[in-house]
């Protein structure tokens with residue numbers, strides 16, 4: 001048996017026997033560079049899934065790899081009982097990007113959101129306010145609090161009872177929020193662009209009115225920017241594209257370009273809500289994680305990442321719009337920046353699989369939406385290659401339907 005097949009078989013056996021079956025992966029990836037990854041049989045894929053919006057600067061970005069290597073040889077971890085050089089520098093860099101305030105560092109999106117939820121409860125506790133209004137079809141993570149906040153109910157099945165204190169309302173509907181605000185409400189939490197729910201952007205007037213409503217009732221507006229932040233929608237923070245600033249926001253995924261790090265930030269006035277001893281994380285904000293994230297944030301400036309994101313977004317969106325005209329199974333193309341959903345009239349998983357077999361990795365979001373998350377530094381040539389593979393896949397999908 002060829003060496004690569006033997007290797008694949010052995011890893012598959014270990015995966016099956018020893019790794020909990022919470023996922024069902026089929027492809028074994030062994031190497032990545034820029035916008036491409038390679039599997040164990042050396043098949044090359046154009047990666048428009050980027051580890052689910054994580055490797056936004058492409059795989060093994062040289063500056064990030066260098067920063068990780070250098071820091072790993074100097075100081076990997078110290079507890080937050082001591083300062084490290086990198087954490088305050090990273091907090092300052094993020095503030096400079098347009099959200100002046102304080103940062104708390106965690107390790108994942110769910111952990112960042114948990115912290116933000118705790119912030120809202122602590123802020124409301126002296127006033128008897130604890131309820132958070134959240135959106136249907138939202139996704140905030142898999143821990144118990146973030147699961148209770150998550151609107152996509154299928155993820156909550158089997159984990160009852162839900163943690164109390166979350167009220168779900170339809171997304172993009174201001175009056176639904178207004179109706180649920182009570183003297184118990186401390187905050188509204190939403191994704192400016194819903195990711196897992198099917199790539200659904202907030203309407204401009206919606207976000208503006210939600211901000212007004214929160215101000216009127218003296219409650220916090222909190223954005224989950226774990227998937228849509230860090231440049232993904234064409235501005236560094238997703239809220240900047242709308243000009244509607246929240247009181248707190250969370251981020252993770254692309255912050256370390258693959259090195260685990262999450263964070264939530266609060267406006268300066270809220271900086272003392274979580275005082276010493278009220279919240280903590282052993283691994284949050286280690287020198288190694290922050291060194292990686294500093295290299296990521298620096299690359300946004302030195303490599304004009306946002307300009308490229310917006311340029312390639314136009315190219316990809318217009319190419320997809322042409323495909324939508326040609327293939328009637330495509331109902332809509334939507335999104336912002338390089339967070340793009342192709343809405344089909346049928347489950348999107350078949351199309352995802354066809355694209356993958358032709359060398360393009362993409363994702364689904366909800367049942368019928370194909371989700372495209374290219375690296376933000378993707379080239380024009382790579383976008384054209386992706387469009388070509390998508391066209392071939394749509395053709396195959398349509399033909400397979402006609403044959404039935």
Ligand SMILES: Cc1ncc(COP(=O)(O)O)c(C=O)c1O
Pocket residue numbers: 052108109110111113139140141142191195196224225226227228252253
């Ligand atoms: C909007 C949003 N929030 C939170 C999370 C959870 O992040 P993590 O998987 O890092 O805990 C995700 C993950 O997909 C997400 O898309």
